[in-house]
Amino acid sequence: xxxxxxxxxxxxVEWHAxxxxxxxxxxxxxxxxxxxxxxxAHLLVFxxxxxxxxxxxxxxxxxxxxxARPFVGLAHFREIGADPLFWRALRNGRVYARYVPVEMVAAxxxxxxxxxxxxxxxxxxVVVFLPYVxxxxxxxxxWQWLLHRDFGLLNAALAALHLPRVDWLGNxxxxxxxxxxxxxxxxxGYMMVVYLAGLQAIPSSLLEAARLxxxxxxxxxxxxxxxxxxxxxxxxxxxxxxxxxxxFTLVYVMTEGGPSHATDVLVYTIYPTAWEFRRFDVAxxxxxxxxxxxxxxxxxxxxVLKAEPADA
Amino acid sequence: xxxxxxxxxxxxxxxxxALLLAAAMIAPFLWMLSTSLxxxxxxxxxxxxxxxxxPRFENYPEALTxxxxxxxxxxxxxxxxxxxxxxxxxxAMAGYAFARHRFAGRAPLFxxxxxxxxxxxxxxxxxxxxxxxxxxxxxxxxxxVSVELVAAWGIFLMRQYFLSLPRDMEDAARLxxxxxxxxxxxxxxxxxxxxxxxxxxxxxxxxxxxLLWPLIVVRSPDLRVLEAGVASFHGLYYANWPWQMAxxxxxxxxxxxxxxxxxxxxxxxxxxGGFK
Numbered sequence: 001x002x003x004x005x006x007x008x009x010x011x012x013v014e015w016h017a018x019x020x021x022x023x024x025x026x027x028x029x030x031x032x033x034x035x036x037x038x039x040x041a042h043l044l045v046f047x048x049x050x051x052x053x054x055x056x057x058x059x060x061x062x063x064x065x066x067x068a069r070p071f072v073g074l075a076h077f078r079e080i081g082a083d084p085l086f087w088r089a090l091r092n093g094r095v096y097a098r099y100v101p102v103e104m105v106a107a108x109x110x111x112x113x114x115x116x117x118x119x120x121x122x123x124x125x126v127v128v129f130l131p132y133v134x135x136x137x138x139x140x141x142x143w144q145w146l147l148h149r150d151f152g153l154l155n156a157a158l159a160a161l162h163l164p165r166v167d168w169l170g171n172x173x174x175x176x177x178x179x180x181x182x183x184x185x186x187x188x189g190y191m192m193v194v195y196l197a198g199l200q201a202i203p204s205s206l207l208e209a210a211r212l213x214x215x216x217x218x219x220x221x222x223x224x225x226x227x228x229x230x231x232x233x234x235x236x237x238x239x240x241x242x243x244x245x246x247x248f249t250l251v252y253v254m255t256e257g258g259p260s261h262a263t264d265v266l267v268y269t270i271y272p273t274a275w276e277f278r279r280f281d282v283a284x285x286x287x288x289x290x291x292x293x294x295x296x297x298x299x300x301x302x303x304v305l306k307a308e309p310a311d312a
Numbered sequence: 313x314x315x316x317x318x319x320x321x322x323x324x325x326x327x328x329x330a331l332l333l334a335a336a337m338i339a340p341f342l343w344m345l346s347t348s349l350x351x352x353x354x355x356x357x358x359x360x361x362x363x364x365x366x367p368r369f370e371n372y373p374e375a376l377t378x379x380x381x382x383x384x385x386x387x388x389x390x391x392x393x394x395x396x397x398x399x400x401x402x403x404a405m406a407g408y409a410f411a412r413h414r415f416a417g418r419a420p421l422f423x424x425x426x427x428x429x430x431x432x433x434x435x436x437x438x439x440x441x442x443x444x445x446x447x448x449x450x451x452x453x454x455x456x457v458s459v460e461l462v463a464a465w466g467i468f469l470m471r472q473y474f475l476s477l478p479r480d481m482e483d484a485a486r487l488x489x490x491x492x493x494x495x496x497x498x499x500x501x502x503x504x505x506x507x508x509x510x511x512x513x514x515x516x517x518x519x520x521x522x523l524l525w526p527l528i529v530v531r532s533p534d535l536r537v538l539e540a541g542v543a544s545f546h547g548l549y550y551a552n553w554p555w556q557m558a559x560x561x562x563x564x565x566x567x568x569x570x571x572x573x574x575x576x577x578x579x580x581x582x583x584x585g586g587f588k
Contacts, residue, residue, distance in 0.1 A: 031492050035409035036421065039402040041463035047428045050439035057439065113329045126575055127334040130341065133571040136521050138560035139538045141546055142344040145553055153343060156359035180357045188339070217573045246434050249523045253543050265526070267434060274438050275528055291435035298430045 027202070049198045054291070057284035064278055076285035086286065088261050089269040091244055092176060096265060099180035100240035104233065106184065107191030112221075114192065115199050125196070127190035136186070140253035144169065169255055172262035179250050179263055187243070189234050198232035231304070238301040242294055266290050341564075348372070348557035355553045368554070375555035376562055379548070383534065385566075388520060391457055395519035396512045398461030401513050407470025410495055412482070429464040434524075441528055451531045459525060460514035460518070466511040473507030474500065479530055509577040513570070520567045538563050543575065 058076055060069045080086040104259040116126050131139060146153050147168040168178040202225060210220045248267045251257060257264040266286065274283035347355060348371055350364040376382075409415070410422060433440075440459055441450075449455030477500070485499045501508070523539045531538060536544070542559045549555050 015360065028413055028492075032413035032418070035405040035413070035496075039406040039425075039462045039467060040407070040421070042402070043428050043464065045443065046440060046459050046462075047431055047433070047436065047464075048424075050436040050443060050454070051431055054436060054440035057442070062442075088416040091404070103581070110333055111327065113333055116323075116330065118323070118327055121330060124330050124334040126572070128337045129575075130571075131337060133517050133567060134341075135542075135545075135563040135567055136515035137523065137542045138344070138564045139340070141542070141556050141560045142340045142347075144558065145347065146340060146343065151356055151358055151360050153360060159359065171410060185337070185340075220332065242432070246432075249521075249543075252523065252527075253546060263508060270437065271524070274441070280438055280442065282338075287435045287438055291474045292433040294435060295430060297434070302430070 052288055054284055057281055058283060058288045062281040076282050079282060080285050085261060086269065087263065089264045089266045092263065093265045095176055096180060097241045097244040097248065099184045100237060100244060103184035103188060103240065104191060104236055107188050108195050110188060110192040111195035111199055115196060129190055131186045134188040136249040139182065139186055142251050144254050147178055170259055172259050175255050175259060175262045179254065182250055183244065184245060187240070191240070194232060195229065196226065196230045202228045234304045237281055238297055240305065242297050245290065245294060249257060326538040344557045348554055348561050350554045352552050352554055364481035371423050371554045371558045375558040378555065379541055381541060381559065381562060384536050384538045385499055386536040387535055390453060391526070392516050394457040395460050396515045399463045400508055400512050402462045403470040404501060404508060406467045407502055408474055410471045411474035421487040425464055425467060429468065437524070437528060444529060450529055451535065453535065455529045456526060456535060466515065469511060470504065470507055472485065472505050477503050483539045506577060509574065513574050513577055514569055517567060
């Protein structure tokens with residue numbers, strides 16, 4: 001916050017020196033700051049201050065019942081580093097994120113299918129997009145019912161094919177993949193729409209030229225469409241991975257992190273650490289790790305967006 | 313890739329693929345609806361019946377009064393409404409200032425806003441909660457709506473939107489003696505309506521779907537939002553799937569209505585560099 005104030009003060013002084021005697025300019029600056037003030041105040045209190053505060057808590061003891069908050073250095077980080085459940089949550093997060101590339105392939109296929117000039121295709125696009133806007137708890141509930149061991153529709157289909165039933169959410173080996181399936185289903189519509197915009201931005205003259213050169217459908221896709229979609233793909237990959245680390249609702253409703261921590265992810269570990277066990281300092285240390293991870297991914301994403309023409 | 317004259321069989325195959333895809337996406341919703349009309353014990357069959365033998369509409373009033381869902385609905389509407397108003401107003405004002413005004417400190421300030429866009433809010437739950445707690449706002453409506461009242465991405469979207477609009481009309485209004493505030497409200501805002509609609513829609517849907525912050529900041533059942541209410545209903549009536557599905561449908565309907573009414577603005581927003 002001080003940094004912002006300092007920047008603001010300095011630039012005001014510098015600006016003032018340059019534009020002395022220009023009341024119109026001063027009025028414009030004052031007016032603009034009035035327009036900025038509400039959002040700036042909010043960002044200061046709920047984003048910028050919390051970042052500094054988060055770092056501070058993570059290296060201090062924070063007990064709601066004790067007034068003293070001594071500096072403890074990296075003790076909380078050592079504690080989570082020695083906690084196998086923390087590492088389990090990190091590993092689960094890494095596995096969980098793998099639904100993203102699979103989902104992207106499905107989304108690209110969906111976009112190609114929905115890019116056809118067919119009657120009523122717009123309605124189908126909206127239908128494919130529906131899960132993305134739907135209430136996540138509702139989605140979690142219906143999928144829990146679909147994946148039910150004894151009475152779920154999915155196992156009924158398996159039984160009809162004479163395949164063994166699977167206890168999707170009750171088996172530590174299948175619980176995480178089941179959540180990945182639901183996540184992919186839920187976000188497919190978003191990725192499809194972004195791919196669709198990418199497809200429609202490809203100049204048709206390029207495809208026409210490829211066709212005249214004798215390229216078949218597959219060759220046109222591989223040599224023209226796929227390379228043109230590369231920036232969109234990279235963007236979606238990184239966005240998807242970032243999102244995958246935000247996933248909370250599905251875990252909270254469908255598995256509660258279980259069975260035997262098979263679906264514990266970082267956010268779901270932070271939540272009880274802080275609000276059940278009241279270890280805000282340890283939860284802060286975990287949050288710092290999560291924050292660093294996501295900042296790294298975001299920085300990567302921004303570099304890609306900057307390097308490529310951002311027309312996605 | 314539009315084909316000039318796709319052969320008939322190919323067109324049919326294309327249709328089939330599109331319909332199959334749409335079916336896979338809508339099937340869980342239809343299953344939710346069908347189960348919500350079944351008898352409590354009817355669902356316990358393997359294989360399950362696809363449709364209820366006799367639609368049982370009483371499931372809805374029964375399930376939705378087993379917990380105070382009307383109250384949860386009100387709380388969700390308050391949260392979503394405050395989020396929409398807060399984000400739209402601040403995005404319009406700050407976006408306009410960044411797009412139209414040359415003022416002292418603009419460049420560094422813009423850098424600060426860009427920086428906040430990078431910070432993942434999910435990692436800030438602990439300090440945000442402790443700050444809200446220090447303000448005495450835990451378990452209040454103000455605490456519930458506080459953290460998402462401003463969204464940096466909305467400010468950027470509106471800045472882009474204002475930059476894409478011509479300035480002529482604003483200048484003409486100024487020559488006619490309009491004040492800066494009048495130029496903003498009467499000239500710039502009406503032109504920016506599509507951009508504002510996009511911000512409003514995303515704000516509404518994000519707020520409607522949010523669960524983690526409401527769980528953290530609200531203790532009393534009186535302030536529970538719909539998502540949290542349905543989640544706790546799931547814990548209470550674990551064995552009654554028709555009731556659970558009825559509650560799920562109830563949680564879906566408002567947000568789907570908003571989306572269907574405004575899906576054009578929504579999809580346009582996504583295409584308009586509007587990814588978040």
